[in-house]
Amino acid sequence: MNVPRLNRKVKTAAGIASVYFTLLLIGFVFIYPVIYIVSYSFMDTEDLVNPLVRWLPTKLYIGNFSEAARVLDFAPTLMKTLIVTVLPSILQTISASIVGYGFSRFRFPGKKIMLAALLATFIIPPQVTMIPQFLMFRDLKLLETIWAFILPATFTQGIRSAIFVLIFYQFFNMLPRSLEEAAKIDGASTFKIFYRIAVPSATPAYIIAFLFSLVWYWNETTLTALYLGEKWATLPLKLQNFAVTFRRLYPADPYSVVGKNLNEAIVMAGTFLTLIPLLMIYFFTQSWFVESIDRTGITGE
Template sequence: MRRPTATGIRLRSRLPDRESIGNAYQSARKHAGRILLTGAIYVLLTEFVFVFVFPYLFLFINSLKYDFDLRNINTQWIITRLNTFNYAEAFARMNYLEGLRNNLVVALGSMAGHVLSCSLIAYGLARFRFPGRNLMFMAILLTIIIPPQVLLIPLYIQYARINWVGTFLPILVPTFVGFGLKGGLFIFIFRQFLKGLPHSYEEAAKIEGAGYFSIFFRIIIPMARTSILVVAILSTIWHWNDYFEPTIFLNRSTTLLFQRLGTISYWQGVMTPTGAYINPIMLAAIVMVTIPLLLIYFIFQRHFIRGIEFSGLAN
């Protein structure tokens, strides 16, 4: 049995508590309690996770079914014959590779822009008490509050004038100055995390004569690793799934995967015994749209877990 190790507890089990020294009964009871607690946590988490996973599982299973399985009233989760044709069909109809390339350019490019620009801006906000900084912070909150839909038409006219419509530029360029999809929120995130970092390292560097940009890149960035990961994950996810700005600003060969779902018609679906229309090709397409994102997330999140050990060193 592995001990539940929120890092503190691991230590405690090595150091015997004051009251339980020499008291075998009590320590056994504590041990049992801990097992129960861990068990309860697993049950609880599994239960919650089920609510989250259920729709996706449903989607995935049905995307692999043939018509006769979909129509079968007796089976919900069982596939009698695996249907991979759905995936091939969705792949071809969406022109998947082109869409995937577009998605990667938009999501990863904007992610890079957001991480770089928002961290710099937030560093300025969190560490320098310049006049007007509160005003600026309020304006940043305002940019979060007002959704892109409100600014859409003037922006569209602005971009159309400089021939940016149909290219990735309307989505990529604003991210490099702290705007774009939820840019203000990322500045806010960085600000909250950066304000929590202790000053001592910077002051030491300042005394050594380091400039502000080298302080930023050598000291702040490594210490702010967790927040960088959070922003990178969120920015990538949101850009991957955004359909509002891309539908407006991108067209033809630059459209993203999400927009390409539109090429798969709903009405070729099958009427299930429960009265729902299911188009397995559509479901397969949705799975294919989300799979690369899951992979990207897995890569990010491995570092996310490692963050724990790091934060111990930073202080």
């Protein structure tokens, strides 16, 4: 009598254990590079060549960080990166919300075609439009200025803008209109209704759009290199040229004590420094990222 029940219990326990095992195994794949970066960035030259040291450095050597910070020109570069990512992200979020509201609440001729075009812009890779954009910014003397990022973001053609317009479009579609209609009867202007009623109720969509914009702008390198160039080189871009910059700062000279060789530990310390600002943002806001799709209902057809 008791055997089948016990059997089932054992079965579910085994099931749960295997689920955890699989999740941990897969989770390890994602954590592994992070562990790798952290552990290598603390190794000194002895640890690097010591075959016994595999994961745990024998001591916490922080010299790599000071060298990497010098190569990345850390503090100024961080400031630049923040400006180049935060400003377009804010503008992109605001403009996407205005456009999304427009598509969601009003009837106008050509709306269906425009929505289709909006969807299509997601598929058009930036590489097909970047050369004429580059020439346009060049003619307007906007290359190497932040305007080359601000203008597309303001007109919802920034990095993956289409997704954000769609997020707001879906979100406003889900929102009941009764409050807005009541305000309309009371004689409030359309803009006031948007600003006073729609915007406050869309706070989750705003936060999510901003956070994703931030991450995507931060990680963008192709367009940043092309439009903003050396002058606004962001942390990821500096990391891309890490080896070159290092050799310029520390010319290799086998006989001198000053000359240093670029080793893995310094590169990893540089990578760590590049990642840490975003990781910190993620650490504090992760529930927004992870629950974003539940909160905005973007998967609703």
